[in-house]
Amino acid sequence: LDQKPDLIIGPLFSHSITAIKTMAQEAGVNVIGFSSDHSVAGNGIFLMNFRMEEQIARVIRYASKNGYARYAALIPETAYGKRALEVFRQAVTDQDRDLAAVEFYPPDSTKLVNPVKNIAHYKERRRKYTREIDFLEKLGEEDDFAQEMLDELKSVETIGDVNFDAILLPEGGAMLTTLAAWVSYYEIDPTKVKILGTGLWDDEMLFVEPQLHGGWFAAPDHTKSHEFLTRYQDIYGQRSPRLTTLAYDAVALAATLVRQEKYPDFSAEQITNPNGFSGIEELFRFRKDGLIERGLAVYEVGAKAFTVIDPAPVSFVERDKPEIMLIKTPEVGQADYLEAASHPSSPADDDRPFPYNPVQKDAAYSPDQ
Structure with a gap:
């Protein structure tokens, strides 16, 4: 804070966020953290995570x-x-x-x-089963229907739903x-x-x-995150921690805010843009209480893949041309960044990739970190 940052990204656990929260508030600096402990959100603390x-x-x-x-x-x-x-x-x-x-x-x-x-x-359904078995056995082997029913019941241990x-x-x-x-x-x-x-x-x-x-x-929709994780493994020779996509989106969001205005604006008003952003983990936005909202797809589990059975929304707002921040996905080896669809873009030859530092710990889904 002595270096007067515009935005802090990266406290991973709740105790780390708690340790800097008061100091950041006093300095007027907003924080994007990765804890899943919602109690630390708000008053300038925004949590980039996956909310159960x-x-x-x-x-x-x-x-x-x-x-x-x-x-x-x-x-x-x-x-x-x-x-x-x-x-x-x-x-x-x-x-x-x-x-x-x-x-x-x-x-x-x-x-x-x-x-x-x-x-x-189970106990009630098991009792029904044993009573039915006893009844059918008492009918004797001469009763073909009873024997047919007994054969069917051999594959289960209960009766009833x-x-x-x-x-x-x-x-x-x-x-x-x-x-x-x-x-x-x-x-x-x-x-x-x-x-x-x-x-x-x-x-x-x-x-x-x-x-x-x-x-x-x-x-979230897997398309971009799977591309990112595959690219990461190709480059670094190992699987990426799940948290890296969140870190990437946090830095990309900051890069977007830099690009939008003549002077960078990291205010809570800009961070909580109701139109949202679209990054590697697709559509998201921050609420005023510091918690994140995401556009989620519904998947069905299969033997070889997860199948989308209900797609994620493409916009948080009902309008013909929503002002969504769209991600530009560069070639392998370049960094991703966000650009604002609602503002004039920079010249076409201005990529300005920002550095990426992979995070070594994963708190994205941990219950209380």
Whole structure:
């Protein structure tokens, strides 16, 4: 701050943002950080991250429009889970749908059985199954119909459906795959129940998890980010941390603000431009409370790819020619930057690429960093 910066980019964790927040406010300098801890946002602190809240709202909205009406959720007993449940409840209410069941599970993969059994009503459905088996066996081997029914029941362990037609699993990584395995084991039928997730599902590991195939989740459009990440790996010989796209967009936003006016304007008014920006992670804008909003697509999980089943919006505003900041994607080896569609552009031969410094830690999706 002694060097009088116009904008600060890069505090990664909430404790780092908290440490500089008061000093930045006193100096009149806005901050773009990468923490997912929303409590540090506002008063000049803007958080560039992926918000689970809008991902849940988006996928519930889409599922509701497609006929799903009774919702359940398996929620981790964490601060992240508490936030997820609040948003989930509100999203279901906003769509005038029913919240059928919620079960909580501890952040321990060895303790998932009972929560899944409970939400699946497994004991009740198992009792119906055993009673039906006993009844059919008493009819004897001479009853062809009974024997046919018994043969059909050999492939299942329960009878009857659960009381919901969609279930949210706001989880990722190994915990998600373990949870999904138990969901399948306790016969929550994915042909009858749509499994929903968050941006934590944006992981190619799910391609080899058949119990999640057909599931839906919301995330930014992948087109530009995949191009960027592929280019990064080609250049540096290793996979990029997920956070690098956010860092790139933050720097690109700053470059855009420099290019828009004769004198750079990094004020909150400019940063919270309601028309938004479009970067590597596609459409986004900052709210006045410092939180980010994104234009999200809805994806379906497949065996080889994620398929867009509902595209991301191209604009936050309903107008014929929205004033969206569009990204110029240069050739491999050059830096990306944003340019304002609503302002005169610089001369065609003026690329002015800005330097990029890859971030080594990833806090983009971490619950409380």
